[in-house]
Amino acid sequence: MSMINSVVILGAGNLATHLAIALHDAGVNIRQVYSRSVQSASVLANKVNSTPLTEVKNLAGNADLYIFALSDKALQLVLDQMSIPITSVVHTAGSIPMDVFDNYAECYGVFYPLQTFTKNRKLDFSDIPICIESNHIGLQMDLMDLAKRISNSIHLINSEQRKQLHLSAVFTCNFANHMYSIGQSLLAEKDVDFDLLKPLIKETAAKVQDHDPMEAQTGPAIRFDKEIMACHENELKGLPDFQKLYRFVSESIFKMHNEMNSERMKNK
Amino acid sequence: MSMINSVVILGAGNLATHLAIALHDAGVNIRQVYSRSVQSASVLANKVNSTPLTEVKNLAGNADLYIFALSDKALQLVLDQMSIPITSVVHTAGSIPMDVFDNYAECYGVFYPLQTFTKNRKLDFSDIPICIESNHIGLQMDLMDLAKRISNSIHLINSEQRKQLHLSAVFTCNFANHMYSIGQSLLAEKDVDFDLLKPLIKETAAKVQDHDPMEAQTGPAIRFDKEIMACHENELKGLPDFQKLYRFVSESIFKMHNEMNSERMKNK
Numbered sequence: 001m002s003m004i005n006s007v008v009i010l011g012a013g014n015l016a017t018h019l020a021i022a023l024h025d026a027g028v029n030i031r032q033v034y035s036r037s038v039q040s041a042s043v044l045a046n047k048v049n050s051t052p053l054t055e056v057k058n059l060a061g062n063a064d065l066y067i068f069a070l071s072d073k074a075l076q077l078v079l080d081q082m083s084i085p086i087t088s089v090v091h092t093a094g095s096i097p098m099d100v101f102d103n104y105a106e107c108y109g110v111f112y113p114l115q116t117f118t119k120n121r122k123l124d125f126s127d128i129p130i131c132i133e134s135n136h137i138g139l140q141m142d143l144m145d146l147a148k149r150i151s152n153s154i155h156l157i158n159s160e161q162r163k164q165l166h167l168s169a170v171f172t173c174n175f176a177n178h179m180y181s182i183g184q185s186l187l188a189e190k191d192v193d194f195d196l197l198k199p200l201i202k203e204t205a206a207k208v209q210d211h212d213p214m215e216a217q218t219g220p221a222i223r224f225d226k227e228i229m230a231c232h233e234n235e236l237k238g239l240p241d242f243q244k245l246y247r248f249v250s251e252s253i254f255k256m257h258n259e260m261n262s263e264r265m266k267n268k
Numbered sequence: 269m270s271m272i273n274s275v276v277i278l279g280a281g282n283l284a285t286h287l288a289i290a291l292h293d294a295g296v297n298i299r300q301v302y303s304r305s306v307q308s309a310s311v312l313a314n315k316v317n318s319t320p321l322t323e324v325k326n327l328a329g330n331a332d333l334y335i336f337a338l339s340d341k342a343l344q345l346v347l348d349q350m351s352i353p354i355t356s357v358v359h360t361a362g363s364i365p366m367d368v369f370d371n372y373a374e375c376y377g378v379f380y381p382l383q384t385f386t387k388n389r390k391l392d393f394s395d396i397p398i399c400i401e402s403n404h405i406g407l408q409m410d411l412m413d414l415a416k417r418i419s420n421s422i423h424l425i426n427s428e429q430r431k432q433l434h435l436s437a438v439f440t441c442n443f444a445n446h447m448y449s450i451g452q453s454l455l456a457e458k459d460v461d462f463d464l465l466k467p468l469i470k471e472t473a474a475k476v477q478d479h480d481p482m483e484a485q486t487g488p489a490i491r492f493d494k495e496i497m498a499c500h501e502n503e504l505k506g507l508p509d510f511q512k513l514y515r516f517v518s519e520s521i522f523k524m525h526n527e528m529n530s531e532r533m534k535n536k
Contacts (some may be wrong), residue, residue: 114465114467115471128467129467157460164460168452172447172448173468173472177485181481184480187433200441204441205444217446221438221442245520252509255509256446256449
């Protein structure tokens with residue numbers, strides 16, 4: 001049984017919303033929801049049977065945990081306005097070191113759910129990895145207990161690893177999504193519906209759930225099929241940015257696999 | 269009822285295998301399976317109750333359709349060895365124009381299933397888009413009927429559109445997968461398991477099944493968050509290729525969204 005039974009949520013964006021709902025559904029009491037915007041604070045507070053709050057000075061002083069689910073800039077601003085002493089505090093950010101709380105609280109840590117959150121899109125929290133870090137062993141155990149109430153995937157991750165996770169997430173989520181946007185934009189030029197690519201996108205992501213992505217790699221770049229690559233670059237000649245990107249990513253694929261193959265040769 | 273009830277499959281690679289099995293399961297008679305390798309021809313022939321074949325000269329002359337599911341180079345080699353007159357022939361390639369068959373058959377076309385095929389990985393053919401093209405209206409209708417026996421997603425796509433589909437598939441499948449590989453390689457450096465990224469990869473692909481990828485874009489690049497981007501580039505300083513790629517894809521994201529926003533401003 002977790003020692004954390006009441007929390008204050010600071011933030012009302014996508015992550016704050018999904019997390020607050022998951023905690024509320026798991027029986028955690030959401031004492032207050034803070035946002036600078038009355039509207040945002042109220043909308044989320046209503047969803048989780050909580051009290052909206054727009055002034056940092058009115059923060060309740062006796063919640064078991066304060067969860068900062070704010071943008072990186074807002075986090076510092078709110079911290080600087082805090083006047084009440086709080087014991088246990090975490091943030092939910094991939095890129096902020098844990099010790100941002102050093103001068104503000106005794107026990108602090110990180111509660112980082114690694115997922116992309118979209119408003120009005122239902123997500124099953126149970127398979128979302130939650131990365132935990134704390135300066136205090138008692139809080140760390142409480143955070144793990146709390147995380148277990150909403151997810152089956154709990155990990156102790158230090159600040160350096162978390163930073164790398166965040167960077168990796170930029171590649172695998174933000175950059176992969178940009179590849180989808182480029183595909184859509186290319187198809188639109190020839191009046192082809194983006195729907196045709198959707199099963200491919202889904203299967204590409206499904207494949208690496210149980211295959212190594214290096215082994216799953218296909219396409220002209222990995223076999224360095226110059227003929228097809230030249231043909232593709234030619235098709236992109238009116239779109240110099242996409243053309244440059246095509247060449248550059250292809251080279252990167254070829255290089256990475258060449259290196260893997262020569263490593264294997266060495267080890268034989 | 270399709271007029272195509274017996275087919276010869278030329279090729280025994282991933283696509284040939286998946287397609288032959290889907291057709292066989294739908295009740296189509298797979299007359300012969302051709303491959304240069306006895307082993308490959310036999311393995312696939314066994315799966316679909318067919319006869320393996322390694323010599324083009326022994327091709328049966330009376331199948332309803334000949335399906336060339338060969339690599340781009342092998343296709344031309346096999347065509348040049350054909351001595352029997354065949355009436356109806358298709359290939360399954362994204363990047364080859366239909367008229368490659370011009371001197372070899374009367375009725376020809378393309379039967380292009382748009383998906384990434386992996387050996388030993390079961391795929392549900394029913395949602396795989398099948399792109400049909402033909403020089404002959406009768407064959408085109410027969411191909412559409414045949415396609416309907418294995419899939420619910422049938423599309424008439426001309427050679428130019430198909431070429432663009434193939435190029436778009438390189439971005440959305442091959443390049444997205446490379447982003448997964450980079451993520452994995454970055455995590456390995458800090459001893460973090462790639463498993464942590466899998467729910468994110470899955471959700472990123474799931475999101476664009478019903479959201480526009482441009483609207484789904486998140487991350488530091490779209491808001492041009494210089495602080496985080498500089499921090500990420502710094503983390504990548506020992507990996508100049510990834511660093512260059514990071515900068516370049518980020519710029520591309522920012523540019524594309526800037527253009528979209530200024531288009532919207534104009535239309536207001």
